[in-house]
Amino acid sequence: MSKTYNHTKATLALAKASFRSITRSPSAVIFTLAFPLIFIVVFGFIGGGGVKLDVAVLPGSDLQNPIIAALEKTGVVRLTKNDTQQNIDKSLEKGAYDAVISIEKNPNGLPAYYTNVKYTSASLTNGNVLKSVLNDVVGKLNTVNQKPTVTEVRATTVTGREYRTIDFILPGQLGFSLLSTGVFGTAFIFFALRQNLVIKRFFATPVRRSSIVLGEAIARIGFALLGALFIIIIGHFAFNFTLINGAVTVINMLVLALIGVVVFMGFGFVVSGLAKSESTIPPISNIITLPQFLLSGTFFSINAFPSWLQPISRALPLTYLNDAMRKVAFEGAGLWDVKQQILIMLVWGVGIYAVAVKTFKWE
Amino acid sequence: MTDRKAIISVQNLVKHYGDFKAVQGLSFDVYENEIFGLLGPNGAGKTTTLEIIETLRSKTSGQVLVNGLNVETDANAIKQIIGVQLQAAGYYPNLNLLELLKLFSGLYGVDVSPIEMLAKVNLQDKAKAKYKELSGGQKQRFSIATTLINSPKIIFLDEPTTGLDPQARRNLWDLITEIRNNGTTVVITTHYMDEAEQLCDRVAFVEAGKIIALDTPDQLIDNLIASGFERKKEVKAANLEDVFINLTGKEWRE
Ligand SMILES: Nc1ncnc2c1ncn2[C@@H]1O[C@H](COP(=O)(O)OP(=O)(O)OP(=O)(O)O)[C@@H](O)[C@H]1O
Ligand SMILES: [Mg+2]
Numbered sequence: 001m002s003k004t005y006n007h008t009k010a011t012l013a014l015a016k017a018s019f020r021s022i023t024r025s026p027s028a029v030i031f032t033l034a035f036p037l038i039f040i041v042v043f044g045f046i047g048g049g050g051v052k053l054d055v056a057v058l059p060g061s062d063l064q065n066p067i068i069a070a071l072e073k074t075g076v077v078r079l080t081k082n083d084t085q086q087n088i089d090k091s092l093e094k095g096a097y098d099a100v101i102s103i104e105k106n107p108n109g110l111p112a113y114y115t116n117v118k119y120t121s122a123s124l125t126n127g128n129v130l131k132s133v134l135n136d137v138v139g140k141l142n143t144v145n146q147k148p149t150v151t152e153v154r155a156t157t158v159t160g161r162e163y164r165t166i167d168f169i170l171p172g173q174l175g176f177s178l179l180s181t182g183v184f185g186t187a188f189i190f191f192a193l194r195q196n197l198v199i200k201r202f203f204a205t206p207v208r209r210s211s212i213v214l215g216e217a218i219a220r221i222g223f224a225l226l227g228a229l230f231i232i233i234i235g236h237f238a239f240n241f242t243l244i245n246g247a248v249t250v251i252n253m254l255v256l257a258l259i260g261v262v263v264f265m266g267f268g269f270v271v272s273g274l275a276k277s278e279s280t281i282p283p284i285s286n287i288i289t290l291p292q293f294l295l296s297g298t299f300f301s302i303n304a305f306p307s308w309l310q311p312i313s314r315a316l317p318l319t320y321l322n323d324a325m326r327k328v329a330f331e332g333a334g335l336w337d338v339k340q341q342i343l344i345m346l347v348w349g350v351g352i353y354a355v356a357v358k359t360f361k362w363e
Numbered sequence: 364m365t366d367r368k369a370i371i372s373v374q375n376l377v378k379h380y381g382d383f384k385a386v387q388g389l390s391f392d393v394y395e396n397e398i399f400g401l402l403g404p405n406g407a408g409k410t411t412t413l414e415i416i417e418t419l420r421s422k423t424s425g426q427v428l429v430n431g432l433n434v435e436t437d438a439n440a441i442k443q444i445i446g447v448q449l450q451a452a453g454y455y456p457n458l459n460l461l462e463l464l465k466l467f468s469g470l471y472g473v474d475v476s477p478i479e480m481l482a483k484v485n486l487q488d489k490a491k492a493k494y495k496e497l498s499g500g501q502k503q504r505f506s507i508a509t510t511l512i513n514s515p516k517i518i519f520l521d522e523p524t525t526g527l528d529p530q531a532r533r534n535l536w537d538l539i540t541e542i543r544n545n546g547t548t549v550v551i552t553t554h555y556m557d558e559a560e561q562l563c564d565r566v567a568f569v570e571a572g573k574i575i576a577l578d579t580p581d582q583l584i585d586n587l588i589a590s591g592f593e594r595k596k597e598v599k600a601a602n603l604e605d606v607f608i609n610l611t612g613k614e615w616r617e
Binding site: 204 | 417419439442443445447449453454455456457458462463465466467468469470471472509513
């Protein structure tokens with residue numbers, strides 16, 4: 001009768017049950033998969049698979065030059081050559097133009113042309129894309145001419161890879177998906193298990209508390225990572241999301257996702273402990289998720305925020321997850337290259353779990 | 364009777380909730396393979412006592428041994444040999460009955476066939492149903508199924524028949540008797556005297572945290588009659604419940 005009790009078996013039984021339960025819970029599926037995918041689809045189609053940059057050419061600019069020709073050839077830039085100065089300024093303010101460009105012939109020889117670009121804070125993301133396009137174009141032109149080029153151009157030459165809206169949007173949506181699964185999912189399930197006395201019935205079995213937490217965590221992390229993989233795969237095959245190093249990039253992204261969801265689950269544990277009733281969970285969770293959703297560069301680069309807001313953005317864990325994801329996916333960075341972002345997330349993790357241990361309630 | 368082996372032994376059990384004294388020095392033994400009833404009004408301390416024996420609550424003082432194991436030091440060993448039905452409990456959300464039983468067999472670390480467990484409580488037709496879709500009686504039967512998973516020596520049933528119709532109640536009695544006949548000791552709480560009288564081998568009356576009587580139902584009644592008690596109303600050979608059962612039949616209803 002006194003056979004040895006198997007804690008691993010208990011943990012796995014719980015993980016399996018929890019995973020089943022999650023896949024049947026509409027809110028988990030909506031937040032983890034549906035919302036992110038909807039945004040990805042919407043932005044994927046708006047972007048038409050790639051960014052279109054609206055650039056006005058200033059009246060009086062030189063038009064017959066290799067730079068204009070090369071920009072037109074990229075297919076990314078839509079040049080408007082006959083707008084008035086007044087109209088250009090207005091549109092620029094509204095973000096209808098992403099930038100205005102004017103090219104002057106250099107009367108003194110080399111470089112042959114000066115390219116003046118004015119970006120707009122109304123469209124900083126596209127501005128950044130234009131910057132990389134310009135650098136690419138200029139870099140190519142300079143090498144074609146085989147002439148020594150101005151050093152500053154070389155220094156800022158970036159990889160002229162096509163940066164699509166999806167490359168920005170997908171990592172942000174992935175971060176958001178992980179955040180909601182981690183916070184809402186964890187908060188709701190532990191609150192519900194406690195409130196509905198499910199935990200109490202568990203306690204009448206020989207299962208350890210650590211097995212309950214671990215089993216839940218395995219299920220939730222598994223679900224979040226499968227969701228992330230699904231989003232990445234859809235993004236890649238349907239919308240040409242850039243995965244520079246293929247499978248390696250995917251694995252790196254999943255490792256980041258794992259770190260992210262573990263940290264966010266810490267918030268979930270805290271919320272489940274603080275919530276007095278089921279209806280207080282969404283507001284408390286929103287206090288945690290909404291600012292990150294808005295301020296962590298999910299939709300806009302945080303560079304687009306006013307400077308007083310940026311320090312707040314830079315304090316949030318999701319900012320670093322998004323940042324690391326984009327670097328890994330688009331720039332092909334390895335995990336070691338984003339160690340700073342990972343470190344900040346881990347610091348958040350340690351902090352939040354310290355709070356969770358204090359606030360978490362079993363009954 | 365006195366030479367029977369006690370499988371549960373409770374001595375001077377006291378439980379305070381803050382200033383409130385919910386249990387005030389209870390002592391009783393539960394013998395192996397009997398159905399032992401704790402009877403008493405709301406708030407008497409039945410659930411408190413039961414959950415202390417089940418190692419789910421701490422006691423203020425006293426000693427409780429379950430199969431020779433101390434609730435304070437051997438909680439985990441005790442949990443492996445008991446089955447527990449709580450007065451109020453919920454089950455993991457979004458899972459059907461089979462999946463819940465699979466979960467519990469994992470939690471108890473045993474391999475049982477979930478469908479066989481359901482068959483024991485006559486719920487095999489509801490295998491794919493969710494717990495919250497069950498009727499009250501079905502819920503109680505399912506809860507009893509979860510108590511049987513680890514083939515326990517003792518099961519604790521806290522008001523299993525409250526809120527059930529007369530047929531469902533009698534069917535549950537049959538089920539409980541069958542479980543006892545298969546060698547399991549049963550500890551049950553109830554408010555219903557008829558239930559205690561027909562189902563329990565011995566009963567303890569608990570009031571305000573104290574045991575005021577403990578014996579077999581027969582003996583308690585005989586004692587009362589011996590003291591010269593007489594019922595005011597003439598006793599009929601049947602009561603209203605018998606009428607109801609006679610009219611509606613005795614089959615499983617749900
Ligand atoms: N967690 C608790 N904190 C404070 N008081 C409690 C707690 N649990 C029970 N009590 C009190 O202890 C007394 C006994 O409660 P208990 O639940 O044991 O009664 P019971 O006999 O099971 O009643 P019922 O028949 O209504 O189920 C009650 O007065 C109750 O209010
Ligand atoms: Mg009770």
